[in-house]
Amino acid sequence: xxxxxxxxxxxxxxxxxxxxxxxxxxxxxxxxxxxxxxxxxxxxxxxxxxxxxxxxxxxxxxxxxxxxxxxxxxxxxxxxxxxxxxxxxxxxxxxxxxxxxxxxxxx
Amino acid sequence: xxxxxxxxxxxxxxxxxxxxxxxxxxxxxxxxxxxxxxxxxxxxxxxxxxxxxxxxxxxxxxxxxxxxxxxxxxxxxxxxxxxxxxxxxxxxxxxxxxxxxxxxxxxxxxxxxxxxxxxxxxx
Numbered sequence: 001x002x003x004x005x006x007x008x009x010x011x012x013x014x015x016x017x018x019x020x021x022x023x024x025x026x027x028x029x030x031x032x033x034x035x036x037x038x039x040x041x042x043x044x045x046x047x048x049x050x051x052x053x054x055x056x057x058x059x060x061x062x063x064x065x066x067x068x069x070x071x072x073x074x075x076x077x078x079x080x081x082x083x084x085x086x087x088x089x090x091x092x093x094x095x096x097x098x099x100x101x102x103x104x105x106x107x
Numbered sequence: 108x109x110x111x112x113x114x115x116x117x118x119x120x121x122x123x124x125x126x127x128x129x130x131x132x133x134x135x136x137x138x139x140x141x142x143x144x145x146x147x148x149x150x151x152x153x154x155x156x157x158x159x160x161x162x163x164x165x166x167x168x169x170x171x172x173x174x175x176x177x178x179x180x181x182x183x184x185x186x187x188x189x190x191x192x193x194x195x196x197x198x199x200x201x202x203x204x205x206x207x208x209x210x211x212x213x214x215x216x217x218x219x220x221x222x223x224x225x226x227x228x229x230x
Contacts, residue, residue, distance in 0.1 A: 032214040043203055043220035044154065050214040087154060091215040095169040098154040 002026050002090050006099035012107040017078045021102045023071045023088035032092035035064055035073045038101075039084045047086075048073065078104075109134040111204050111221035119198075119228050125191040129204030129221055136185045137162040142207040143187045144217065145178065147200040155200075159207055160187055194228045201225050 003026035013019050023033065031051040036044040046055045048064035051071060061076040075082055083106050088099040115127035129143070136143065144159035158168035160178045168176050172191070180187040191198060201223040209215035 030214075034214065034216045036217075043223050044217070045220070046216055046218040049216040049218075055218065089154070089217070094156075094167050095171070096156040098156075100153050 001095055002029060002092060002097055004088055004090055004097050004099040006086075006088055006102050008102060009100065010103045010105060012105050013078055014107045015078050015080060019075050019078060019104065021073045021086055021104075023066075023073070023099050025069045025071075025090055025092075028068045029090045029092035031067050032090055033064075033066065033071045034089045034091060035062075036087045036089060036098075037084060038087060044087060075104075080106075109206065109219060111206065111219060113202060113204050113221045113224040115224060115226070117225060117227060119194055119226060120230050121195055121228055122193055125189070125194050125198060125202075125226055125228070127189045127202055127204075127224065127226070128186050129188070131185045131187075131206075136180065136187070137182050140208060140210055142209055142215075143180065144205050144207050145189045146203045146205060146217070146220075148203070148223075149197075149200045157189065157191075157202075196228050199226065199228045 005024045007022050033051045035048040037047050038044040047058050047062050052064045063074045083104050085101050085103045087101050110132045112130045119125045142159040145157040148154050158178050160166045160180050175192045177190040203220050203223045205217040205220040207217050
């Protein structure tokens with residue numbers, strides 16, 4: 001199985017800050033990397049697919065980059081509704097695996 | 108707008124079989140380029156892919172669960188189902204169904220997801 005490791009596991013930031021969350025794969029996965037947002041008690045929601053493509057309806061303050069083994073999710077200017085948990089997920093090969101999550105908290 | 112909704116018992120006894128159904132509305136379960144999958148999340152923990160099915164019945168399962176998992180589809184009812192046998196407390200989780208887009212030589216992704224249903228394994 002391909003292991004996905006996110007860092008940091010938690011992050012404190014303020015409204016308006018720019019934050020970067022990283023995700024590293026245990027082997028090269030090209031651009032087969034998706035980012036999901038999960039709010040408490042809710043299902044995950046797709047934000048970014050194929051490493052850098054913004055899903056329809058997702059605000060443009062979210063962006064993704066990377067290829068191979070190293071990827072980033074950037075939120076350019078944090079809004080109050082962005083303080084929640086984010087997961088990366090690889091679709092290079094089954095079994096599809098997720099990172100352990102990054103919890104974004106208000107400072 | 109496509110929607111998915113999980114249904115099934117919220118409590119299952121140890122050693123028994125967990126059975127859930129996902130009903131798809133607002134779109135066709137037989138559309139090309141989509142798989143239909145199950146993902147679970149133990150309370151307070153991360154996400155684990157269980158498996159997927161295509162509308163014609165082809166399946167793929169997580170090897171860690173393969174010996175206990177069966178996913179089936181009923182296109183006439185726009186439903187697909189999960190059965191997990193010989194459950195233990197470790198199978199307690201929120202179970203999500205999701206549509207998985209795929210295309211040859213292009214990254215697949217899960218979207219949308221159902222709201223999830225909590226299944227507790229306890230006597």
